[in-house]
Amino acid sequence: MRYMLLIYTREDAVARSSPEEMQQVMNGHIAAMQEAHAKGVMQQAEPLPNTGMATTVRMQNGTPIITDGPFAETKEQLAGYYILDCKDLDEAVAWAAKIPTACGGTQGCVEIRPLQAVPASEKVPQMAQSSAGRNG
Amino acid sequence: MDEFKSTIESVFRQESGRILATLIRISGSFDLAEEAMQEAFATAVANWPVKGVPDNPGAWITSVAHRKLVDHSRRERTRREKQGPLLYETPTAYELDPTMVEAEAITFPDDRLRLVFTCCHPALHQEAQVALTLRTLGGLTTPEIARAFLLPEPTLAQRLVRAKRKISQARIPYEVPPLSQIPERLNSVQAVIYLVFNEGYSATAGDSLIRRELCSEAIRLCRTLCELLPNEPENLGLLALMLLHDSRRDARMDKQGRLVTLEEQDRSLWDHERIREGVTLLKKALRMRQAGPYQLQAAISAVHAEAASPAQTDWQEIAALYQELMRHSPSPIIALNHAVAVAMGGSLERGLAQIDQVGASGRLEEYHLFHAARADILRRLGRKTESAEAYAAALKLVTNKVEQQYLQDRLKQVAQ
Numbered sequence: 001m002r003y004m005l006l007i008y009t010r011e012d013a014v015a016r017s018s019p020e021e022m023q024q025v026m027n028g029h030i031a032a033m034q035e036a037h038a039k040g041v042m043q044q045a046e047p048l049p050n051t052g053m054a055t056t057v058r059m060q061n062g063t064p065i066i067t068d069g070p071f072a073e074t075k076e077q078l079a080g081y082y083i084l085d086c087k088d089l090d091e092a093v094a095w096a097a098k099i100p101t102a103c104g105g106t107q108g109c110v111e112i113r114p115l116q117a118v119p120a121s122e123k124v125p126q127m128a129q130s131s132a133g134r135n136g
Numbered sequence: 137m138d139e140f141k142s143t144i145e146s147v148f149r150q151e152s153g154r155i156l157a158t159l160i161r162i163s164g165s166f167d168l169a170e171e172a173m174q175e176a177f178a179t180a181v182a183n184w185p186v187k188g189v190p191d192n193p194g195a196w197i198t199s200v201a202h203r204k205l206v207d208h209s210r211r212e213r214t215r216r217e218k219q220g221p222l223l224y225e226t227p228t229a230y231e232l233d234p235t236m237v238e239a240e241a242i243t244f245p246d247d248r249l250r251l252v253f254t255c256c257h258p259a260l261h262q263e264a265q266v267a268l269t270l271r272t273l274g275g276l277t278t279p280e281i282a283r284a285f286l287l288p289e290p291t292l293a294q295r296l297v298r299a300k301r302k303i304s305q306a307r308i309p310y311e312v313p314p315l316s317q318i319p320e321r322l323n324s325v326q327a328v329i330y331l332v333f334n335e336g337y338s339a340t341a342g343d344s345l346i347r348r349e350l351c352s353e354a355i356r357l358c359r360t361l362c363e364l365l366p367n368e369p370e371n372l373g374l375l376a377l378m379l380l381h382d383s384r385r386d387a388r389m390d391k392q393g394r395l396v397t398l399e400e401q402d403r404s405l406w407d408h409e410r411i412r413e414g415v416t417l418l419k420k421a422l423r424m425r426q427a428g429p430y431q432l433q434a435a436i437s438a439v440h441a442e443a444a445s446p447a448q449t450d451w452q453e454i455a456a457l458y459q460e461l462m463r464h465s466p467s468p469i470i471a472l473n474h475a476v477a478v479a480m481g482g483s484l485e486r487g488l489a490q491i492d493q494v495g496a497s498g499r500l501e502e503y504h505l506f507h508a509a510r511a512d513i514l515r516r517l518g519r520k521t522e523s524a525e526a527y528a529a530a531l532k533l534v535t536n537k538v539e540q541q542y543l544q545d546r547l548k549q550v551a552q
Contacts, residue, residue, distance in 0.1 A: 052298055053305045055259040063320070066258035068302070088309040089259055114306045 002043060006078065011050045044083070046115045055089060057096040058109040064097040070111050079108075083115070140185045143193075148177060151194035152275035153360070157247035158198055161310060162232065163205050166272070166300045172208070176201035195244040206232045248273060249312050249364045256325040257308045264299035265328045267292055273360070274353050284350050285335065322365070326374050326430065329358050333378050337385075338536070351382055372421035373431030379414035380437035383407040395542040399446045411441045432461045451481030468499045472506055479513050488513050504533035508543060515550050523550045 017025075029045070036042040054070040082099065086092040092112050101108035152173065159169035176197045190196040209232040255268040270276045276284075282292040302308065313321045336350025358375040365371055387405035390396055418434045436457045443449040458474035471494045479487020491510050500506035511526030527547040534540050 049305055053302055055306060068259055068261040068264070088307045088311075089257075090309050090311075090313070093259075112306075116305075 014050075048113050049116050051113075053114055055093070055112045056109050057093055057112065059097065059101070064093060066093060070113075076108050089114075140181075140189075143189055144177065144180055144184065147180075147193040147197070148275060151197065153251070153273040154244075154246055154248050155194055155198050155201065156272055156275075157251035158245055159201050159205065160272075161247045161250065162202060164310070166303065168205060168208065169201075170272075172201040172204040173197070175204050192244060198244060202232075246364075248360060250310050252325055252361065252364070253313055253321055254303065254308060254310050256321075256328050257303075258321075258324050259306065259308055260299050260302060262324075262328070262331070264295050264302075265324065266331055267295045268299045269328050269357065270332065270353065271296055274357060276353070280349075284347055318365075318368075322368060322370065325361065326370060329354050329361065330374060330378075330430075332357070333381075337381055348385070351378070351385070354378060355382065367424070369421040369424040369426050370428040370430050372417045373428060373434050376414040376418040376421065377430050377434035377437060379410045379417070380434060380441050383410035383414065383441060389538070393538060394545075395538050397542075398440060403445070406441070411438075414438065415441070427460070427464075429461060429465050432457055432464065436461075449480070451477050455481055468494055468497060469503070472500060472509060476509050476513070479516075484513055484517050488517070502533060504530045504539070504543075506530075507533065511546070511550075515546070520550045 033042060033045055036045075051070045054068075056067050056070060057064045058067070059065070082095070084092065084095055086095065089112070096110040096112055099110055101110055155176075156169055156173055159172055160166055163169050163172070179200050180193075180197060184190075251273055252269070255272060256265045260268070267281055270281050270284075271278065278293050278296065279289055282289040285292070312318075332350055333354035336347045336352075336354060355375070355378050358371065358378060362368075362371045362375055383406050384398070384401060386407070387401040387403070388396055396402075414434065415438050418431065418438055421431050422435075436454055439450055439453050439457070455474060455477035458470060458477055461470050462474060472491060475487050475490035475494060477487075478490055481487075488510070491506075491513065494500060495506060495510070507526045507530035511523045511530060514520075514523035514526060524547055527543055527550065531540065531543050531547065534543060
């Protein structure tokens with residue numbers, strides 16, 4: 001079974017934190033990732049830039065309606081995810097329009113969040129080859 | 137010296153949008169492009185008084201700025217090689233090829249269409265679209281935009297920073313969308329331009345009803361859009377609509393700064409040159425046989441513009457146009473306008489009944505013009521008490537001081 005763990009945080013608090021605090025958080029992630037990797041659990045982990053970078057696509061009569069931000073209604077729950085490598089946001093939007101968002105494919109919406117590149121020096125060395133994981 | 141200063145200012149006013157559009161394409165960064173353009177203009181200030189103004193000032197600025205971008209890209213590479221792998225790499229500029237500089241200077245390409253579509257990309261919040269369009273394509277400074285929208289400067293500056301960050305981080309493309317997507321993407325471009333115009337034409341706050349610079353800027357932006365995409369009838373329709381509205385600018389307020397309604401305006405104060413241009417553009421658009429909301433609204437405005445006196449207004453034609461508009465984009469506000477046209481067309485009772493029908497949905501309860509329109513028809517019917525109540529309801533909702541004054545005067549009139 002694979003799980004996607006979504007980390008929720010207070011963006012305003014993060015914005016106010018010092019470089020030392022940020023480093024502390026980063027160290028915590030490195031420790032967790034290293035442990036998860038050592039135990040063969042690790043699939044993929046990446047930070048997301050803040051929600052201001054999100055784009056939401058909602059289909060209306062077959063046309064994608066694009067809005068700025070993560071505006072999924074609270075009654076909707078996250079039901080899955082794709083990680084796709086696209087040329088730009090327009091290509092990602094085109095894919096979002098193809099992804100069914102409910103059993104009927106008409107309800108709900110797809111939130112697009114760019115993934116933030118992790119600097120090479122912070123990456124856990126073995127992570128690169130681990131994507132197959134133990135379930136692969 | 138002053139002569140050079142005004143030359144440089146007019147080059148900036150006319151060419152900065154186009155120059156910036158090209159520099160953004162070259163550098164892949166709004167910030168680097170802006171910086172390089174500023175430096176190039178500073179070079180012009182030092183250079184032109186000595187060496188004279190170049191034949192094509194825009195191309196000159198572009199090639200100087202391009203060279204600055206190349207220098208920047210070289211310095212960045214050296215810095216990267218010195219520092220080894222950076223902790224958080226932020227790829228802000230492409231590696232630039234110096235041989236491209238001369239080629240670009242000769243062709244002086246027009247990349248403004250990419251810029252328009254990127255600034256008005258639906259993945260940006262509309263407030264950000266407006267700010268970014270005025271800043272880049274319009275060449276307005278951050279304080280100018282902040283002043284025009286009565287916003288604190290830091291708020292506007294932050295809006296711009298956030299928009300530029302989203303463009304680069306979410307990778308909003310710097311491209312003209314494929315043909316199949318253009319009509320839809322044009323909707324947001326037209327909406328931004330019309331929003332700028334409306335904010336100027338009927339300011340939502342403040343002491344003055346009209347902020348002329350915003351109206352003029354919206355018209356200028358729309359002229360650019362028509363120049364870039366001349367075969368889109370709704371672009372022409374939007375330009376016609378704004379010109380027709382703008383033609384009444386000087387008649388809409390009296391010397392004391394009070395609002396004058398269309399009916400009471402001195403029609404000799406209308407700008408007939410603008411009316412002629414608007415009507416000509418509208419006819420050209422309608423010949424393309426793809427009527428849309430902007431063309432229909434322009435047609436309504438043209439009916440008013442062509443009436444020699446209020447009594448000669450063809451209200452039947454206006455009502456028919458509103459009905460057509462309802463078919464295109466149904467909304468309670470259009471239904472309200474249709475009802476007013478019916479009332480003015482000679483059937484006050486029928487118009488009032490329609491207004492009350494629209495009002496029954498409750499969706500216009502917070503819209504001051506709904507109450508003002510009702511009050512006006514009740515006044516014409518001589519139902520003074522009800523009219524006063526409706527004026528009072530409108531007064532509670534209005535935020536613009538000039539409109540407030542107008543409604544107060546009317547209320548006094550019917551309350552007598």
